Amino acid sequence: MYSDTVMDHFKNPRNVGEIENPDGVGEVGNPVCGDIMKIYLKIENNIVIDAKFKTFGCGAAIASSSMATELVRGKTLEEAWELSNKAVAEALDGLPPIKMHCSVLAEEGIHKAINDYRVKKGLKAWIEKNPHST
Amino acid sequence: MLLATGLPVEISHGSLRLTLGDANTEGDVDFVLEVLPKVVKKLRDMSPLCQKSGKEGGCNV
Numbered sequence: 001m002y003s004d005t006v007m008d009h010f011k012n013p014r015n016v017g018e019i020e021n022p023d024g025v026g027e028v029g030n031p032v033c034g035d036i037m038k039i040y041l042k043i044e045n046n047i048v049i050d051a052k053f054k055t056f057g058c059g060a061a062i063a064s065s066s067m068a069t070e071l072v073r074g075k076t077l078e079e080a081w082e083l084s085n086k087a088v089a090e091a092l093d094g095l096p097p098i099k100m101h102c103s104v105l106a107e108e109g110i111h112k113a114i115n116d117y118r119v120k121k122g123l124k125a126w127i128e129k130n131p132h133s134t
Numbered sequence: 135m136l137l138a139t140g141l142p143v144e145i146s147h148g149s150l151r152l153t154l155g156d157a158n159t160e161g162d163v164d165f166v167l168e169v170l171p172k173v174v175k176k177l178r179d180m181s182p183l184c185q186k187s188g189k190e191g192g193c194n195v
Contacts, residue, residue: 016180027182031144038182054182056148062180 002059003093009063014070015052024120026112029105035061039069039109041080043117048072048080053109060099067091068106081114081126083107144183150174 002010019040029036035057042050051069055062068088072080085103089095095103115125136146152166178184 013180031142031147031183034147036144036182054180056144056181056183 001096002063005091005093006060006063006095009066009092010059013062013066015066016054017052018054019050019052024113024115024117026109026114026116028108028112029057034058035102035105037061037065037105037109039065039113041072041113041117043077046077048075048077058099058102060095060102061105063092064088064095064102064106065109068110072110077114077117080110083110148183
């Protein structure tokens with residue numbers, strides 16, 4: 001049911017852990033829906049130089065956070081903001097339909113971490129262009 | 135059932151129920167004891183809930 005890429009990122013997740021003194025942190029999800037994701041970003045000169053995560057959830061949630069942190073590393077904040085849940089799912093060679101919300105959570109986690117950074121810097125938080133209902 | 139006992143959702147979702155039957159052997163138990171704690175540790179280390187609790191080896195929130 002999971003692609004080889006999902007299984008790989010689930011079994012050997014990239015970028016697990018925390019960043020000390022992160023520039024942005026985003027925690028999304030809630031225990032009732034079953035998944036909690038926390039994304040940490042280190043940002044220098046508008047570039048995401050490091051991204052890490054901690055996730056409590058299913059294999060797809062772990063794989064989505066692993067892939068999302070991989071995808072935003074080295075990106076500008078604008079590029080990282082543009083990362084869609086679809087792009088995360090595609091990079092994982094697809095997710096089962098009932099697990100697509102995991103990729104949504106990853107996108108939202110990145111967004112929340114970016115806005116955490118922006119607000120701390122005294123900048124305006126960016127507005128979600130395609131707010132997900134979850 | 136765990137929720138009905140009043141445990142919070144995050145603890146209930148992180149629970150694991152193991153059931154033994156007639157067909158199980160001591161070897162099965164040894165195997166689970168060898169494999170499962172490592173898996174649990176890995177997932178706990180990855181969980182943002184464990185970090186909040188600040189407890190060693192547990193994720194009680």
